[in-house]
Amino acid sequence: MSNSICSEILDMLETDAKMSIKDMATMAGVSENEVKETIAKLEKEKVIVKYSAIVNREKVESDETEALIEVKVVPKRGLGYDDLAERIYRFPEVKSVYLMSGTYDLSVIVRAGSLKQVSQFVFERLAVLDGVSSTVTHFIMRKYKEHGVILMVKDKEERLVISP
Amino acid sequence: MNTEQIISTIVREVPPSGIRKFFDIASEMKDCISLGVGEPDFDTPWNIRESAIYALESGRTHYTSNYGSTEVRNEILHYLDMRFSLRYDMGQVVVTVGASEALDLAFRAIMNPGDEVLVPAPSYVSYMPGVSFAGGIPVPMKLQESENFKITPKSIRDAVTDKTKAIVVAFPNNPTGAIMTKEDYEQITDVIIEKDLLVISDEVYAELTYGRDHCSIASLPGMLERTVVINGFSKAFAMTGFRLGYAAGPKPVIDAMVKIHQYSMLCASVISQDAGVEALRSECSNGFSNVRKMVAEYNRRRRLMFASLNEMGLKCFEPLGAFYIYPNISSTGLDSEEFCRRLLFEKKVACVPGTAFGKNMENFIRCSYASSYDNLKEALKRIQSFINSL
Incomplete structure (x- = not known):
């Protein structure tokens, strides 16, 4: 199974x-079995983590709200940031957690049913977790692009229908 | 005044493009899927568009040198050397309004009335009229499906006469998707030199090859001095609307081309030239990563089209360049015009009949795969159901 x-x-x-x-298989120029085996291997190795849809929530009636929260923490001796990060990412409301360079430490993206819930x-x-020294909450007002996909697509073909 | 009669005989005698009539029908039709588009479906990469905006903002709104700006010519020289081992001086390149203008200039620069030019058949729709408009006589050079639509010594010898002045070479080819390798070119350079022909090589699809890199005929021994290389930004960088191309070749020919260009066009749009600088500079410095991504995607679709069309009985040879596939539809019993017309009216899929690209092409249609995977899948489904209905 080649890298390419x-x-x-x-x-x-x-x-x-x-x-x-x-x-x-056709498009990669290999057999169907080879595709199946490659995908199985990539899934097993957790290269492919999950299959999910990219949803434009604005198109659905919903009060669901997302916020990006800057979290400053006091790292614990011997445990660093990982221990506190885990205590945060285990909450189901938390969609992503990143350790950041710069003026704060953890970037936490939270999604909940309403502004109030967030x-x-x-x-x-x-904010009350041991080790969290401060938080700054930014509510996300509109999404333009997510996972490389532009959400506000203009569905217009600019090209001529037939050209030489 | 009889304004019909006032039109020049040459212009009157050139037939209208075979693509036109299908365009008019297809563009009125709702839910029509077009495999007739001869331009990339990718948007121009944002860094290139951004540099055009910057050009406007910073007041780059004046004429450039007739040859093109020094910056863009420098990038072109670097690119031609790096990609195709072609070495030219600054005075040997002219920047034009698309590769189309470069072609027109090349024909006009060399033609005397009655001079003949060999034009591959099938090939892009503009070569034959271009030669005619320049006062020359285009002579079709018949290419065979059995030879994967490559130019062979025989195809040249069959068409060449004492009046033949030049030969048009166009690979990767529109409409067939054929390419010529270094070995293929080695077969024909002897006869080109023997007959003392100038080569006009349209290499606008040079970046779109699958499985091997493009070889320019100008890079073969003895050919640089007798070849005008024509290229452009449209296909490699998805910049069709920028209308930016260029020609590089022997100084006397380029100078003659510039003479016409300076009186007719003056220079290519400076905004497009600046965008061209960004296109070449960024791709040359990042290992052509944008181009590679596009090529990888075209390659997947190419395999899909090749496998699916063959499976449904429309035999095609494997195209190794550009973004076209050229199936033989003779198994359906229809000729290409009727096939395309009925496919359009009955299944709302637009293709271009082979007859648009040369005489005796009744058995072929051109399908472009510069369209999304979803579109191609749906189009293939409809073509299959059309064939089943015959």
């Missing part, structure tokens, strides 16, 4: 995870 086939298959899945095995999460669960 792995990256070819990953490229295709990242663009469209619903593509059929048959098409992937606020409550911050002051009842996050």
Whole structure:
């Protein structure tokens, strides 16, 4: 199983995870079995972590709210940031946690059913954790692009229908 | 005044493009999927567009040298050397309004009335009219499906006469997707030199090859001095609307081309030239990563089209360049015009009949795969159901 086939298959899945095995095999120029085996291997090695849809929540009636929270922490001796990061990412409301360079330490993205729920999460669960010294909450007002996909697509073909 | 009669005989005698009539029907049709588009479906990379905006903002709104700005010519020289081992001086390159203008200039620079030019058949729609408009006589050079639509010594010898002055070479090819390798070119350079022909080599699809790098005919022994290389930014960088191309070749020919260019066009748009600088500079410095991504995507679609069309009985040879596939539809019993017309009216899929690209091309249609995977899948489904209905 060559690296080029792995990256070819990953490229295709990242663009469209619903593509059929048959098409992937044709388009990569390999057999269907080879595609199946490569995907199985990539899944087993957790290179492919999960298949999910990119959803534009604005198009659905919902009060769901997301916030990006800058968290400053006091790292614990011997444990560094990982221990506190884990205590944060285990909350189901937390979508992502990154350790950052710069003026704060952890970047936490939280999603909850309403603005109020997000606020409550911050002051009842996050800010009170041992080791958290301060938080700054930024509510996300509109998403333009997510995971490399532009959400405000203009569905207009600019090209001529037929050209030489 | 009889304004019909006032039109020049040459212009009157050149037939209108075979693409036109299908365009008019297809563009009115709702839910039509077009495999007839001869330009990339990718947007121009943002860094290139951003540099065009910056050009405007910073007041780059004046004429440049007739040859093109020093910056863009420097990048072009560097690119031609780096990618195709072609070495030219600053005075041997002219920047034009698309590769199309460069072609037109090349024909006009060399033609005397009655001079003949060999034009591959099939090939891009502009070569034959371009030669005619310049006062020359285009002579089709028939290429064979059995030879994967490559130019062979025989195809040249069959068409060449005492009046032949030049030969058009166009690989990777529109409409067939054929390429010529170094070995293929080695077969034909002897006869080109023997007949003392100037080569006009349209290499606008040079970046779009699959499995091997493009070879320019100018890089073969004895060819640099007799070849005008024509290239552009449209296909490699998805910049069709910028209208930016160039020609490089023997100084006397380039000077003659510049003479026409300076009186007719003056210079290519400076905004486009600045965008061209960014395109070449960024890609040359990052190992052509944007181009490679596009090529990888075209390659997947190429394999999909090749496998699917063959599976449904539309035999095609494997295209190794550009973004076209050229299936033989003779198994359906229809000729290319009727096939395309019925496919369009009955299944709303637009293709271009082979007859648009040369005489005796009734058995072929051109399908472009510069379209999204979803579109191609749907189009293939409709073509299959069209064939089943025959």
